[in-house]
Amino acid sequence: MPLSKDPQKGGSESNGTKSTMYCSYCYIDGKFINPEMSVDEMKVLVKGKMKEMGFPGFMAGFFTKRIPKLERWKS
Numbered sequence: 001m002p003l004s005k006d007p008q009k010g011g012s013e014s015n016g017t018k019s020t021m022y023c024s025y026c027y028i029d030g031k032f033i034n035p036e037m038s039v040d041e042m043k044v045l046v047k048g049k050m051k052e053m054g055f056p057g058f059m060a061g062f063f064t065k066r067i068p069k070l071e072r073w074k075s
Helices: 039-052 057-064
Strands: none
Touching: 039 057
């Protein structure tokens, strides 16, 4: 999610500062809200949210292709 679209403008680090990498829907107090979530589960969640927001299915699919390349799943 672009942090500019996040109502909180980003998640929070453990010291209370804004995260410059993760949104407030995923990351609070320096931790992932759902640390066991797999890449595939995240893709399904994001695709569903995008469809709820009115994006066509093909666009939602296009944008979710980059999820596996995000920093969260590099390790």
